[in-house]
Structures are given as structure tokens and as C-alpha cells.
Amino acid sequence: MEVKFSPINQILAFCRQDLAISISKAINSQEAPVKEKHARRIILGTHHEKGAFTFWSYAIGLPLPSSSILSWKFCHVLHKVLRDGHPNVLHDCQRYRSNIREIGDLWGHLHDRYGQLVNVYTKLLLTKISFHLKHPQFPAGLEVTDEVLEKAAGTDVNNIFQLTVEMFDYMDCELKLSESVFRQLNTAIAVSQMSSGQCRLAPLIQVIQDCSHLYHYTVKLLFKLHSCLPADTLQGHRDRFHEQFHSLRNFFRRASDMLYFKRLIQIPRLPEGPPNFLRASALAEHIKPVVVIPEEAPEDEEPENLIEISTGPPAPEPAVVADLFDQTFGPPNGSVKDDRDLQIESLKREVETLRSELEKIKLEAQRYISQLKGQVNALEAELEEQRKQKQKALVDNEQLRHELAQLQAARLEGERSQGLREEAERKASATEARYNKLKEKHSELINTHAELLRKNADTAKQLTVTQQSQEEVARVKEQLAFQMEQAKRESELRLEEQSDQLEKLKRELEAKAGELAHVQEALSRTEQSGSELSSRLDSLNAEKDALSGAVRQHKADLLAAQSLVCETEAALSQQQQRSARERDELQGRLAEKESEEQGLRQRLLDEQFAVLRGAAAEAQCILQDAVNKLDDPLHLRCTSSPDYLVSRAQAALDATSALEEGHALYLASLTDVSALVAALTRFSHLAADTIVNGGATSHLAPTDPADRLIDTCRECGTRALELVRQLQDQQALRQAQPGLVRTPLQGILQLGQELRPKSLDVRQEELGAMVDKEMAATSAAIEDAVRRIEDMMNQARSASSGVKLEVNERILNSCTDLMKAIRLLVMTSTSLQKEIVESGRGAATQQEFYAKNSRWTEGLISASKAVGWGATQLVEAADKVVLHTGKYEELIVCSHEIAASTAQLVAASKVKADRHSPHLSRLQECSRTVNERAAGVVASTKSGQEQIEDRDTMDFSGLSLIKLKKQEMETQVRVLELEKTLEAERMRLGELRKQHYVLAGGAPGAEEPGRPRATPRSAAKKPPLAQKPNVAPRQDLQLDKKDGIYSAQLVNY
Structure with a gap:
């Protein structure tokens, strides 16, 4: 084709x-x-x-x-x-x-x-590609506005932290390239005018452009990080930035002194010292370095054929098809049904014709695609054959080279060997030439394959356009069918309407005929009744004459009665006048009494509402003060427990129900406001108490629950203030809904229940006994560990000798020293706890003191359990190492775990201890000793591991180049597999830690390191570290390095 x-x-x-x-x-x-x-x-x-x-x-x-x-x-x-x-x-x-x-x-x-x-x-180019693919907001030129930088950084501290680290790595690659270039150049300035020096210096122009932007972005991000995290957390960032700052400043200074850069780029000057990130106002002093590339003079270029490519005017789009139904059939009442059928048939024939044409086009496109695919497959087969020939040629070449080496070794044997060597060299050169030809053929095949792929893509586009045309025809056909069906339905509807009207007229005609018959019958009956009435009229006239005589007699009697009635009416009128005067007097007195009673009632209602308004105003002040405390900086030091918050929220919910009842009673009887005032007073105090304690509880809660708790408290305060404002207005009093406050109170109650510690499930009255039991169990576990270590040492001495015995003794001795130090720490912690209980319980019993400070008690119990469990695990790990069934890493991990557990016990004991207590000083000294002993266990384990393990040297003798390359590839595959396995295990470790933190339930004194620490909301938060738990800062009991390597979470009570 x-x-x-x-x-x-x-x-x-x-x-x-x-x-x-x-x-x-x-x-x-x-x-x-x-x-x-x-x-x-x-x-x-x-x-x-x-x-x-x-x-x-x-x-x-x-x-x-x-x-x-x-x-x-x-x-x-x-x-x-x-x-x-x-x-x-x-x-x-x-x-x-x-x-x-x-x-x-x-x-x-x-x-x-x-x-x-x-x-x-x-390495720089790979880092650049990876960075810009991961962060598409930054173009490859690295030029973005501060708004885009803020949007790319986001509001998550962890994302900002990670973005800063990636920019540091980016800057390191840029600076490393500049240092490598300057290291190879002569220190003389004139070297930049030589072509060899300019060849090395030319890429540094792009490096300068990248570094200026990266320096500005890192300064911005570091200032933002210092506004969110404490300074100690970012010490590593500051040190790394200072190193890069001095290297970048030296790079800019050296580049600006070179003549080559002076005519090509304007290099900015950095300040003498790095910015002070500990001072927020220093950001205003920062000046963004700007690199200026001056306009170049036009170069004398050789004449070349230039073609201006311009796209022609766009093809006009097909006009929109008008209403096909109206054009084809005309209006609904326009033509006869037969004409429409003929037009529909013609349109159907046209649609079928278009469909056949589309099928032909589709088949032709498919044949074209099949041909192209066949050509591609043939070329690929040919390419595969060429590759096989290439591989065979490479093998032949390798064999010939091997033969050539043998012939060179036997060069002194004679002319026969010399001739064979020359023949082998000719074969090798011929093979090399054939290999080069195959390589060129391979390149041509690759280019041909790419061209065919592009043609295949063009064909696919044409097929897509054809399919779109077919779909358009199908849509037109569906539209015509729908319109035809609609016309049929309209005709049927009109026919049905006309038949219904005809039936209706027939029924009306029959009804009129029936009415006419009824009227004729009524007329005949009326004529009969008229004759009957005339005969009855004659009889009535006779009766009238008889009655007229009786009437005259009655008139005479009536005149006599009228005279008697006149006399009686005169006496009755006089009596009515006297009764009217008395009635007027009584009505006047009644009106005075009613007006007086109405005034007293209105006065009573005003006084009752005044009492309600005063109580509501006082409640508004109380609630407003509680809401203001949520934003009061002095309130940030106030803390509360979730248990107390739950009790306050439940009481506030009960008060809300009482407030609803009082409001309903007051609306039923406005003269009695006592129930509403009493309920409002109790509700305002309890709601304010709940809001204040909610804010105090949020200071110890993780970030997300704390934010939700603060928002719920604000919503509760807003609704409560709206309610009391409605109660102060007579117009809005009846529309007040006290029940609206119940929803945020229930939210506070639920959040308080979620923030309750879930580590222990015991009653508060049993906490004291639980503390003593756990401390005793910990001491027993440590004693048992010491005995087991001594038994293992005796067994090791009898079962091993030489280097193994020396290693086992050193490890077991360090474990024994660690157990002794832990036992002394537990004893000192027990003494300190007794001192705390005696000094803090007052007149209460020891059990009541533990119950009152349940969170602190649960922290002690959790720490004691962790110490006992760590001692048991350490002994089991040591036993496995001595018996050669375990790993040295298990012993190292157990040492770290037990050191962290003892540090947790120290921190939990230190919360309520007096800073001048001698027991506290001894406890801190014991903590340092435990850390030293744990470090000794780790050191002895590592040295023993290095002493026992054999390191086999690699022997590469006897391996050819192909075998070495094969083993290198297999090793790379193994390395990638191990890296993938390592990444999977790290993810699994993260999931295990996350599940452990969920099960731990946020126990006091041992907060999960993967969750944000319980600090006041104004305090800065740093990203959690996987090695050590975080410690909340306190001014009264500040932990420092003297307390040990590991630190535990402190909670305010």
C-alpha cells in the first residue's frame, strides 16, 4: 500500500x-x-x-x-x-x-x-525530574508566586516539613555540581575565558537560576515551619540551611568574580548572615534574590532554509440541523396521513443508505488497520530476527576474541600460528563490521516502527471520527422515530377526544328528551290540580262568610282588652325605668372593678417578666463569660478531665429538660415565672461550666477531637446566648426553643466519652489495690528475670567455651546489671509514690486519693505493666541469643523497649512529686543508670554479633565478563526485591503501631508517639517521631536530659 x-x-x-x-x-x-x-x-x-x-x-x-x-x-x-x-x-x-x-x-x-x-x-537531572513530577505546582523553571507557594505547601505541618526536606535535597544536588566544576578549574580568573573552562562553566548559569528560587522558597517555608513548630524540632533544618547558605553565598561570590558570567548573567548577592528564623519579624527583612539575564546581541547565523508553518483557517463546523420533523411532516394539522408515511419511508431509506456507507467506511478502516498491524508484526518479526543475529554475532565475536587471545599466547610457535592469528583478527574485524551494520539496521527498524505507530494512531483517530458520524446518524434516526411516534400519539389523542365529545352530545340529547317527557307529564298533572283547586275555592268562600261574623265579635272583645293593656303598660314602663337606673349604677361599679383588676394583672405580668429578664440577663453574662474564656490566653493553662466534662454535660442536659418544662409552664400561665427562673439559673451555670470544662479538656486532647470539641462548645454557647436573648424579649419569648441547646450538649457529651481513657477497665475504688498489685508484680518479674539470667549464665559456662562463652558472659552480665538497675528504680518509684500519696491525700484514705486521681493512677499501672513485660521479653530474647535460636536484633529492641518503659514510669511518678523531694532525685539518678545499662546491653550485643559472625570474602576469580554482568544483574534484582520487602515491612510496622495506639486508648503517661501530643492549642506541634514519645511542656515540672534518654507523656490534672 x-x-x-x-x-x-x-x-x-x-x-x-x-x-x-x-x-x-x-x-x-x-x-x-x-x-x-x-x-x-x-x-x-x-x-x-x-x-x-x-x-x-x-x-x-x-x-x-x-x-x-x-x-x-x-x-x-x-x-x-x-x-x-x-x-x-x-x-x-x-x-x-x-x-x-x-x-x-x-x-x-x-x-x-x-x-x-x-x-x-x-543525579541533579534525575532529582529535578522527580521533584517536578511530584509537585506539578512548581514548573521546571521554578518560578512561582508566593501565593502558589503557599497553596503548594498547604496547611498540614507534615507536608510543609517534607516539602522543605525535598527542596534541601534539590539544593544539595545543585551546589554539589557547582563545587565539582570549581574543583576542576584553575583558581585563576582568566580560565573562564578559555573554551575548556567555558565548557565546564556554561551549565552553571542554569544552576544559578535554580538556586536563587530554591533559596527564596526554603526561607519562606522555614519561617512558616517556625511559626507552627518549636525551635528544638527544627534545629536540624536550621543547621542544614546554614551549611547551604554559606555554600551558596561562596558559589555566588566566586561566579560573580568571573569574566565569563559578568556578560551573561547578573548574579544577586546574598546577605552576610543567614536569616534569624527564631525571630518572626526577620521575614520582613528577607529580600528575594533576583537573577537577571541581559538581552543578548543577535549572532551572525549561517543562512538556513526556514519554513513558516501556519495553520489554515479552521474548517467551518456543520450547520445545526433544523427541526427535521417540522421540515419533513409540516405542522401537526397540515397534511394527510399517507403523505407523512411516504416521507417517513423515504427518510428510513436514507438512514439505511447512510448506515451502509458507514459500514463500508468502517470495514475499509478496519482493513487498513489490519494491514498496518500486519506490517508492524512483520517488522517486529524482522527486528526480532535481526536481534537474534546480533546476539549470535556477539557470541561469535566473543568466541573469536577468546581464540585470538589463545593465538596471541602461542605467537612464538611459528608461522602457522601467526597465520591463524591474522585470520582470527580478520574474522573479528568482519564480525565487528557486521555488528555495526546490524546496529544501524536496528536503529532504522526502530525509526520505522515509530513511524508506523504514528500512522496507526492517525488511523485510529480517523476511525474515531467515523464512529462519531455513525453515532450522529443513529441519534438523528432515533429523533425522527421519536417525533413520528409523538405525531401518531397526538393523532390518536385527537381522535379519542372527538369520539368522546360525540358520545357526550348523544348522552345530552337523550337527557333532553327525557326532560321533555317529564315536563309534558307535569303539565297534565297541573291541569288536573287546577280543576280541583277551583272546587275547593268555592268551599272556602262559604267558610269566609261564616268567619267574618266571628271576626266582628272578636274585634269588640279586643277593644276591651286593649284598654286593659294600656293601663298595664304604663305601670310596667315605670318599673323598667327604675330597673334601668339601678342597672347603670351596677355596670359602672363593675367597670371600675374590672379596670382595677386589669391594672393589677398587667402589673403582675410586668413584674414577672422583669424577674425573668433579670435572670436571663444574668445568665447571658455567665454564658458570655464562659464563651470568652475559650479565646482567653490565660485559660490555656487550665485543664480538665473527660470524666468531669461528661458529668457536667449530663447535668446540663438534665437542666435543659427542666428549662423546657419551665418555659412551657410560663407560656401556659404568665403569672408564675418561678419555675422558669429557677431552671434558667441552673441551666446557665451548668452550661457555662460545661463550656469552660470543654475548652479545658481540649487543651489535653489530640488535634482533631480538640478542634471538634472547641467548635461544639462555641456552638453550644452561641445557641444558649440566642436563647437567653429571646427570653429577654416579649415578642420572641413564645418562639424560643430551649431544646435547640440539647444537640451541642449531646455532642460535647459524646466527645467527652470518646476522650475517656480506654487502657484500663477497672472501677475507681479498685485503682489503689491495682497500683500495689502491679508494682509487686513488676518487682516479682524483675526478680524472676535476674534468677533466669543467672541460670542461663551457668548453663552457658557449661555448654560453651572460647569466643562464644566470652560473648555470652558479656551479654548476660550486661543484662544482669540492667535488671538490677531496673529493680532499684522500681523500689525508688514505689517509695516516691508512697510519699506522694501521704503528702497529697490529706484526711482522705489512700484508696480515695487513687480514685480521685484516676488518670495519674492509670498511668502508673500502665507504666508498671510495661516495665514488667519488658523485663520478661529481655530475658526471653537473651535466652534465645545464648541458645543460638534468636537474633541479636531482638535483644537490642528489647533493651530499647525496657529503657523507654522505665522512662515512662519515671515520668508518670514525677507528675505529682515535689521537685525538692529526695526520692525524686534518687529516681532520676536511677533512670540515668537504667539508660546507661541499656546502652551497655546494646553495645555488648553489637560487639558480640560482630565477633561471632563470619564475613566471607568474595572470590571473583574464574568469572568472565558475561558472568560478572549476569551476577551483577541478579544482585540488582535481589536488591530491588529486598528494598520492596523492606518498604512493605515498614508499612506493616506502621499499621501495627497504629493499632497498638488504638488499643492503648491514650493512657496517661504513655501517649502514643504516632498521635499529636496533648499540649495547649497555642503551643506549637511538631511531627511525631517513631522512636520516642513526646512530652508536653510544663513550667513547674520541666523534663530535661537528666531524666533519661526516653521521655513519657505528662498530663495536667
Whole structure:
């Protein structure tokens, strides 16, 4: 199948050819700096193709292992492309990390001046690629604003800490390259004007640009870290920054004195001393170093054929298809049904025609793809065959070289041997030539394969466009079918409506006919009743005449009765007038009584509301004071226990229920406010007490629960203040809802229950007995450990001899000394606890003192258990080491664990001890002794391990180059496997520690090292260390280095 190249493809091919010429001119073996015009064309090429595919396709074919200068200039050009090239260059370079690393490792093993620089430069490039891939917010040019830096750092202290460390590593690589370059140059300034010196100095321009940005970012991040963490935690960061600062300042000073840099770059000057990170205001004194690259004069370039590539006007998009249904069928009432059916059939035929055409296009595209895949498979098979031939040629070459070596050894045997040697040399040269031809053929096949892959991608794009067209036709077909179905439904609906109207008219006609029959029947009945009424009228007239006579008689009687009624009405009117006057008088008196009673009632209501308003105002002051204490710096030293917070929150919830009842009673009877006032007073005190104790409890809680507890307390205060403000307003009094305060109180109650220690599950009255029992158990465990160590020593003396006996005795003696020191520490701790109980219990009993200070007591119990368990584990580890069934590392870990446990016991005992107590001084002295004895166990174990273990020397004699290379690869595979296993075990160790901290439940005196320590919220927090627990700072009992190597968590009570 013949492939036709369009003019665009020809232009792109010419551009790639031009880019290849620039690469070959920029990266050569001449000891001279890379010309800026060639580097600029390579960078523009990456922007034209939006990546570095062409650059790497030519660069990977360069003979970099043959010339160190060529590799040095390749690294320089790659650094420029990374900094100023297209952003996609970074991802393209990620795929060639192994090639960059191999070049650096190759030249690092050779004693070549440029080779050593190439080794350092490749490490810098790998670090740069890794950093910018991990942090895409930073471009390869490292130029971002302070806002982007703040966003990239985030608010998590751990992320800021890690980002600072990575920038330190980045800066170390940059400074190491500059130091390596200056180390090889002569100290004279004139060396920068020589081509050899300029070849080494040219990459330092990019190093200066990177270092100026990295220095500014590290200063910003260190100031931010010092605002979040204590100064002691960041001592290592400050020391490392000071070293880099002095190295960078020396680098800038030396570079600015060289004539080569003066015309190419304006180097900033750093201050005389590093910034003072311990003073926050020093950030305002920091000045960002700015590197200025002056505009270069245009160089005289050789004339070249330049092609301006411009994209034509975009193809006009297809016009939007109008409403196909209206265009095809017309309005709903426009035409006859048969015409619409014909049009639908024609559209269906057109859709089928389009579908067949799409199928043809799809089949043609699939055939084209199949052909391309066949060509690719054939080329790959040919490539595989060439590789096999290459491998066979390499084997033949190796055999011929071996034969040549044998012939050279037998050179003195005669002319026959000389002839054979010359023939072997000819074969070797022929094999070398064949190998070079195979290598060139391999490169051509790779380029052909890449071109076919690009064609395959273009074909896939065409297939995608075809599929999109097919989907568009399917959508048009579905739209037409839907509109046709809709028209059918509308016609059926109209037909049904007309039939319904016809049926309705028929029913109305039948109803009118029935009504007409009824009217005719009623008319006949009316005529019959008229005749009946006329006969009845005659009889009524006769009765009327009889009655008229009776009426005249009644009129006479009525006149007599009327005269009697007039007399009676006159007497009755007089009586009514007297009754009206009496009624008016009584109504006036009643109105006066009602107005007086209304005034007294209103006065009573005002007085009752005044009492309620006064109580609500007082409650508002109490609650406002409690809410203000949450932000009061003086309140940060106040602490409280979760148990007390739970009791206060439960009481506040009960008071809320009483407040709801009082509010309901007051609304039912506004004359009695006593129940509401009493409930409001109790509620305000209990709610304020809950808010204050919630804030105090948050000072000892981890960060996340503390933040949620503070927010819940604020919400509780806000709702309580809103409630009391409503109770002071007569308009809002009836809309007040005391139940809204219950939700934040329940949240405080739940958080308090979550913050309760979960390490021990005993009743408070049993804590005193538990302390004595655990201390006695610890002493017994230590005594038993001492006896077991003595037994093991006797067994070792009888069962071993020589070096093993010496090692076992030294280890067991150090373990015995450690156990004795621990026993003395436990005895001293017991005496100090008795002194604390006697001095602090007052009139209470010992059990009551332990119950009152339950958190401290639980810390003692936890520490005692840890000491006893550590002693048992140490003895078991020592037993296994003596019997050669265990590892020396187990003994070292047990020593560290028991030292940490004793330090925990010391810290827990020191919480309530008097600083001037002699028992406390002896306890601290015992703690130092335990740490020394633990260090002795570790030292003796390590020395014994080094003394016993044999170190076999490696014998590489008898190994050929191929076998050495094979063993080197197998060793690298083994190293990678072990590194992967190590990473998995570290993750497992982290999960185990996390589960251990969850099960421990935050016991006092032994807080998990993986969780934030219980410090006041204003105190700075540093990242947790896996080796030692953190200690909360206290002014009254401040731990220092005299207390031992390990420190335990202190809790305020």
C-alpha cells in the first residue's frame, strides 16, 4: 500500500530535520560551550511539537558512552530543555530516566574529569525530574508566586516539613555540581575565558537560576515551619540551611568574580548572615534574590532554509440541523396521513443508505488497520530476527576474541600460528563490521516502527471520527422515530377526544328528551290540580262568610282588652325605668372593678417578666463569660478531665429538660415565672461550666477531637446566648426553643466519652489495690528475670567455651546489671509514690486519693505493666541469643523497649512529686543508670554479633565478563526485591503501631508517639517521631536530659 505524504507532513519532516541538525551542532565532542542559538532552536522545537519526542528520538542515538564531553553537553542541553521547553517535556523525560541514570553510572565508574562531572549532573537531572513530577505546582523553571507557594505547601505541618526536606535535597544536588566544576578549574580568573573552562562553566548559569528560587522558597517555608513548630524540632533544618547558605553565598561570590558570567548573567548577592528564623519579624527583612539575564546581541547565523508553518483557517463546523420533523411532516394539522408515511419511508431509506456507507467506511478502516498491524508484526518479526543475529554475532565475536587471545599466547610457535592469528583478527574485524551494520539496521527498524505507530494512531483517530458520524446518524434516526411516534400519539389523542365529545352530545340529547317527557307529564298533572283547586275555592268562600261574623265579635272583645293593656303598660314602663337606673349604677361599679383588676394583672405580668429578664440577663453574662474564656490566653493553662466534662454535660442536659418544662409552664400561665427562673439559673451555670470544662479538656486532647470539641462548645454557647436573648424579649419569648441547646450538649457529651481513657477497665475504688498489685508484680518479674539470667549464665559456662562463652558472659552480665538497675528504680518509684500519696491525700484514705486521681493512677499501672513485660521479653530474647535460636536484633529492641518503659514510669511518678523531694532525685539518678545499662546491653550485643559472625570474602576469580554482568544483574534484582520487602515491612510496622495506639486508648503517661501530643492549642506541634514519645511542656515540672534518654507523656490534672 503506497503512502502519500501531504505538504504538512513534508514541512514537519523538514522541521524534524532542522531540529536534528541543531541537536548535532549543540551536542558534539568539541570542548566548547553550547551555542545559545542551537539550544534556542531545540527549545522552540519542543514548543512546536508540544513535547520532546523528536529530541529524544535523536538524542538516544548519540554515542554518549564514547565521549565524556559529549555526555556533558547532552546534560547541559537537557537541563535547558527542561527549564525552558514545553511543559510536556517533563513527562517525556520521565520515560528516559533509566537512560540518564545509566550514562551517569557509566561515567561515575571511570576516572575521567568530565566523567565525574557527568555523574553529578545526571543525579541533579534525575532529582529535578522527580521533584517536578511530584509537585506539578512548581514548573521546571521554578518560578512561582508566593501565593502558589503557599497553596503548594498547604496547611498540614507534615507536608510543609517534607516539602522543605525535598527542596534541601534539590539544593544539595545543585551546589554539589557547582563545587565539582570549581574543583576542576584553575583558581585563576582568566580560565573562564578559555573554551575548556567555558565548557565546564556554561551549565552553571542554569544552576544559578535554580538556586536563587530554591533559596527564596526554603526561607519562606522555614519561617512558616517556625511559626507552627518549636525551635528544638527544627534545629536540624536550621543547621542544614546554614551549611547551604554559606555554600551558596561562596558559589555566588566566586561566579560573580568571573569574566565569563559578568556578560551573561547578573548574579544577586546574598546577605552576610543567614536569616534569624527564631525571630518572626526577620521575614520582613528577607529580600528575594533576583537573577537577571541581559538581552543578548543577535549572532551572525549561517543562512538556513526556514519554513513558516501556519495553520489554515479552521474548517467551518456543520450547520445545526433544523427541526427535521417540522421540515419533513409540516405542522401537526397540515397534511394527510399517507403523505407523512411516504416521507417517513423515504427518510428510513436514507438512514439505511447512510448506515451502509458507514459500514463500508468502517470495514475499509478496519482493513487498513489490519494491514498496518500486519506490517508492524512483520517488522517486529524482522527486528526480532535481526536481534537474534546480533546476539549470535556477539557470541561469535566473543568466541573469536577468546581464540585470538589463545593465538596471541602461542605467537612464538611459528608461522602457522601467526597465520591463524591474522585470520582470527580478520574474522573479528568482519564480525565487528557486521555488528555495526546490524546496529544501524536496528536503529532504522526502530525509526520505522515509530513511524508506523504514528500512522496507526492517525488511523485510529480517523476511525474515531467515523464512529462519531455513525453515532450522529443513529441519534438523528432515533429523533425522527421519536417525533413520528409523538405525531401518531397526538393523532390518536385527537381522535379519542372527538369520539368522546360525540358520545357526550348523544348522552345530552337523550337527557333532553327525557326532560321533555317529564315536563309534558307535569303539565297534565297541573291541569288536573287546577280543576280541583277551583272546587275547593268555592268551599272556602262559604267558610269566609261564616268567619267574618266571628271576626266582628272578636274585634269588640279586643277593644276591651286593649284598654286593659294600656293601663298595664304604663305601670310596667315605670318599673323598667327604675330597673334601668339601678342597672347603670351596677355596670359602672363593675367597670371600675374590672379596670382595677386589669391594672393589677398587667402589673403582675410586668413584674414577672422583669424577674425573668433579670435572670436571663444574668445568665447571658455567665454564658458570655464562659464563651470568652475559650479565646482567653490565660485559660490555656487550665485543664480538665473527660470524666468531669461528661458529668457536667449530663447535668446540663438534665437542666435543659427542666428549662423546657419551665418555659412551657410560663407560656401556659404568665403569672408564675418561678419555675422558669429557677431552671434558667441552673441551666446557665451548668452550661457555662460545661463550656469552660470543654475548652479545658481540649487543651489535653489530640488535634482533631480538640478542634471538634472547641467548635461544639462555641456552638453550644452561641445557641444558649440566642436563647437567653429571646427570653429577654416579649415578642420572641413564645418562639424560643430551649431544646435547640440539647444537640451541642449531646455532642460535647459524646466527645467527652470518646476522650475517656480506654487502657484500663477497672472501677475507681479498685485503682489503689491495682497500683500495689502491679508494682509487686513488676518487682516479682524483675526478680524472676535476674534468677533466669543467672541460670542461663551457668548453663552457658557449661555448654560453651572460647569466643562464644566470652560473648555470652558479656551479654548476660550486661543484662544482669540492667535488671538490677531496673529493680532499684522500681523500689525508688514505689517509695516516691508512697510519699506522694501521704503528702497529697490529706484526711482522705489512700484508696480515695487513687480514685480521685484516676488518670495519674492509670498511668502508673500502665507504666508498671510495661516495665514488667519488658523485663520478661529481655530475658526471653537473651535466652534465645545464648541458645543460638534468636537474633541479636531482638535483644537490642528489647533493651530499647525496657529503657523507654522505665522512662515512662519515671515520668508518670514525677507528675505529682515535689521537685525538692529526695526520692525524686534518687529516681532520676536511677533512670540515668537504667539508660546507661541499656546502652551497655546494646553495645555488648553489637560487639558480640560482630565477633561471632563470619564475613566471607568474595572470590571473583574464574568469572568472565558475561558472568560478572549476569551476577551483577541478579544482585540488582535481589536488591530491588529486598528494598520492596523492606518498604512493605515498614508499612506493616506502621499499621501495627497504629493499632497498638488504638488499643492503648491514650493512657496517661504513655501517649502514643504516632498521635499529636496533648499540649495547649497555642503551643506549637511538631511531627511525631517513631522512636520516642513526646512530652508536653510544663513550667513547674520541666523534663530535661537528666531524666533519661526516653521521655513519657505528662498530663495536667
